Amino acid sequence: MLLTNSKQQPLDRQVNRNTGKHPRGALLVCECSGNAMKNQQGFVLILSLVILVGMSLISISLVKTSFMEEKMVGHELARHQTFESAEMSIRDQEVALSTMTDLSGLSPEQFLNDECGIVKVEGVSTALAGQNGWTIYTAYYVPPPNGFNWGDGDGSKIRLCHKDKNDLLVSINAVGDEHHGHMQHEGDHLGYCGEGNNGWNTCIDRFGSVPKRLSWIEYAE
Numbered sequence: 541m542l543l544t545n546s547k548q549q550p551l552d553r554q555v556n557r558n559t560g561k562h563p564r565g566a567l568l569v570c571e572c573s574g575n576a577m578k579n580q581q582g583f584v585l586i587l588s589l590v591i592l593v594g595m596s597l598i599s600i601s602l603v604k605t606s607f608m609e610e611k612m613v614g615h616e617l618a619r620h621q622t623f624e625s626a627e628m629s630i631r632d633q634e635v636a637l638s639t640m641t642d643l644s645g646l647s648p649e650q651f652l653n654d655e656c657g658i659v660k661v662e663g664v665s666t667a668l669a670g671q672n673g674w675t676i677y678t679a680y681y682v683p684p685p686n687g688f689n690w691g692d693g694d695g696s697k698i699r700l701c702h703k704d705k706n707d708l709l710v711s712i713n714a715v716g717d718e719h720h721g722h723m724q725h726e727g728d729h730l731g732y733c734g735e736g737n738n739g740w741n742t743c744i745d746r747f748g749s750v751p752k753r754l755s756w757i758e759y760a761e
Contacts, residue, residue: 629663638751644693656743657682701733
């Protein structure tokens with residue numbers, strides 16, 4: 541039921557003839573606009589706080605990730621440095637061996653095969669920045685200068701087995717061939733007696749005439 545004035549006109553249709561606006565309607569509009577503004581200001585504040593908290597959490601996560609990545613890179617760098625240190629030690633020793641013409645100064649423990657001059661080379665690096673150290677072993681071949689084997693270590697004699705029972709050191713001339721010298725003797729062969737019979741295959745035949753690395757083993761301590 542609508543309220544009317546004395547002329548039976550609805551109140552909501554009464555207008556100010558000077559301004560063309562309903563006085564009460566204008567008041568209602570102002571009141572509604574003020575309440576909406578207050579509600580909007582409260583919502584914006586809450587939304588801003590939510591966004592700020594979210595950005596803070598993302599920033600903390602990024603900082604943690606960056607720190608972990610930096611730590612991983614540091615450990616990897618230290619690992620490579622220790623490995624390179626051991627590798628450089630190996631290379632220096634192998635270069636020195638490649639120029640040797642006399643292995644008699646090496647200890648028996650250094651040989652993997654003293655007949656053909658196969659030497660065990662060891663490179664060790666100490667730990668850095670909490671990382672484990674590295675140890676590298678290689679087997680390095682030094683060809684004998686006489687073309688047969690290293691004999692007693694200086695290459696001036698040749699080691700052979702006579703009659704499958706006697707270890708001998710003989711000169712190159714005493715080796716002979718199929719018609720004279722030890723090569724014509726049954727049971728004679730290069731190397732030690734009782735360590736396998738390679739016949740008259742020389743170290744050059746088996747491993748070549750060039751110094752070289754035969755194997756590589758590495759592990760972290």
